[in-house]
Amino acid sequence: MAKTYDYDLFVIGAGSGGVRAARVSAGHGARVAIAEEYRVGGTCVIRGCVPKKLLVYGAHFAEDLQDARRFGWEVGETKFDWSVLRDNVLSEVDRLEGIYGEILERNNVEAFDQRATITGPNEVQLADGTRLTAATILVATGSTPIVPEIDGKEHGITSNEVFHLEAIPKRVAIAGGGYIANEFAGIFHEFSCDVTLINRGDQILRHYDEQVRDRLLQISLVKGINFIFNAPFEKIEKQEDGSLLLHMKDRDPLETDMLLFAVGRAPNTAGLGLESASVELGKNGAILVDEDNQSSCPTIYAIGDVTDRVQLTPVAIREGQAFADTVFGNKPTRVDYESIPSAVFSHPPIAGVGMTESEARTKLGSVKTYVSDFRPMKNVLAGRNERSLYKLVVDDATDEVVGIHMIGPDAPEILQAAAIAVKAKLKKSQFDEVIALHPTMAEELVLMR
Numbered sequence: 001m002a003k004t005y006d007y008d009l010f011v012i013g014a015g016s017g018g019v020r021a022a023r024v025s026a027g028h029g030a031r032v033a034i035a036e037e038y039r040v041g042g043t044c045v046i047r048g049c050v051p052k053k054l055l056v057y058g059a060h061f062a063e064d065l066q067d068a069r070r071f072g073w074e075v076g077e078t079k080f081d082w083s084v085l086r087d088n089v090l091s092e093v094d095r096l097e098g099i100y101g102e103i104l105e106r107n108n109v110e111a112f113d114q115r116a117t118i119t120g121p122n123e124v125q126l127a128d129g130t131r132l133t134a135a136t137i138l139v140a141t142g143s144t145p146i147v148p149e150i151d152g153k154e155h156g157i158t159s160n161e162v163f164h165l166e167a168i169p170k171r172v173a174i175a176g177g178g179y180i181a182n183e184f185a186g187i188f189h190e191f192s193c194d195v196t197l198i199n200r201g202d203q204i205l206r207h208y209d210e211q212v213r214d215r216l217l218q219i220s221l222v223k224g225i226n227f228i229f230n231a232p233f234e235k236i237e238k239q240e241d242g243s244l245l246l247h248m249k250d251r252d253p254l255e256t257d258m259l260l261f262a263v264g265r266a267p268n269t270a271g272l273g274l275e276s277a278s279v280e281l282g283k284n285g286a287i288l289v290d291e292d293n294q295s296s297c298p299t300i301y302a303i304g305d306v307t308d309r310v311q312l313t314p315v316a317i318r319e320g321q322a323f324a325d326t327v328f329g330n331k332p333t334r335v336d337y338e339s340i341p342s343a344v345f346s347h348p349p350i351a352g353v354g355m356t357e358s359e360a361r362t363k364l365g366s367v368k369t370y371v372s373d374f375r376p377m378k379n380v381l382a383g384r385n386e387r388s389l390y391k392l393v394v395d396d397a398t399d400e401v402v403g404i405h406m407i408g409p410d411a412p413e414i415l416q417a418a419a420i421a422v423k424a425k426l427k428k429s430q431f432d433e434v435i436a437l438h439p440t441m442a443e444e445l446v447l448m449r
């Protein structure tokens with residue numbers, strides 16, 4: 001007789017990936033439970049993409065209010081109240097958390113608001129000691145901000161805490177040069193902070209096209225954001241007045257009021273009990289999985305950041321969907337990782353899809369690039385000397401557009417549509433056939449010759 005379990009599926013972690021996997025599996029008829037130790041919604045909804053984007057909107061008013069005067073608006077004295085923005089953002093997060101909870105409930109997924117750990121290939125233990133069995137276990141525990149092992153690291157904060165600040169500090173230092181560093185450098189700068197971004201290397205946003213990230217660096221410098229490159233931290237000292245003294249290798253120390261660590265995120269596998277089911281881990285403690293998200297233990301699967309493949313919410317959601325369709329929907333599905341669009345919500349934002357110019361030159365050899373370097377008409381009237389840059393990377397042999405890279409207002413909004421063309425492997429000549437939609441910034445995409 002087949003062994004019976006309490007559930008067909010037990011999901012650990014109710015973030016974007018876990019919730020999608022749970023609800024779709026339940027829709028396919030599986031008996032599903034999910035455990036979440038913090039808040040339903042996960043990093044993206046609770047302390048990542050969503051509240052960050054709302055802060056980006058809030059911060060951008062600093063420029064919009066200035067520019068409004070050039071468009072004829074009399075703007076009186078303006079004042080920014082952080083507590084209003086913070087509290088409104090946090091209540092929006094509460095609302096979304098409620099919706100995620102309802103999604104689970106509506107789909108008959110049993111939710112446990114406590115930590116679950118694995119105690120065997122088919123068993124989990126909840127924090128209250130309850131042991132439950134499942135035919136399949138899905139680990140979707142996400143990732144956690146890395147705090148480097150340096151003296152005084154406890155004086156810094158991470159993106160987990162940044163949404164809850166009591167007040168906006170005067171001086172902000174940010175360790176790292178990636179997504180979070182550049183996004184929060186922009187946010188705090190718009191809030192009138194004196195911002196310094198400190199990077200261990202000499203490049204920001206290493207995986208983006210060089211010309212585009214150089215443009216962000218140049219615009220950020222002109223705005224007044226400070227950058228310190230090649231400056232690994234040695235120690236962090238808290239001074240009597242509460243300020244921090246940051247000691248870096250071969251540099252004068254920097255005094256600041258807040259240090260934000262944005263040096264990457266590591267998979268959340270510590271203390272999960274994965275060894276009890278012989279689940280193999282890779283670099284950074286990531287769960288190693290095959291193309292079907294299955295770990296070395298056949299009953300245990302993993303999706304999202306905990307697998308450290310592509311740390312992006314929409315990818316975790318796709319993986320959750322593919323897992324549910326494959327394992328419970330009788331519809332084997334694999335995620336296609338080619339041409340994933342991504343964006344950095346800096347001021348101005350960056351967006352890209354496909355190969356950067358240097359990747360294309362390495363992989364394809366002969367490559368043509370088309371660049372439009374222009375000042376958006378809104379910036380011209382506003383007297384804002386900030387130029388956008390759009391770039392098409394084209395395979396010379398096939399005329400296929402293999403990459404699009406952009407920096408400028410609304411770049412992520414424009415790129416999402418343009419990414420369809422790259423995914424569909426459209427040719428440059430097909431871009432040329434499209435008549436421009438005038439006057440827009442996006443028309444540059446079909447006007448580059």
Ligand code: NDP
Pocket residue numbers: 148175176177178179180181183199200201203204205206262263264265310311312342343344345
């Ligand atoms: P990123 O991976 O984007 O960048 C990490 C940065 O920290 C790099 O500049 C890296 O330098 C540096 N770094 C790494 N390790 C150390 C160290 N030990 N000491 C000092 N510097 C170090 O990480 P983030 O923390 O910004 O973001 C985490 C992940 O979250 C991102 O990878 C992304 O996937 C996701 N995310 C996505 C967003 C979006 O889609 N808009 C927004 C925010 C986060 P080096 O270049 O030398 O390696």
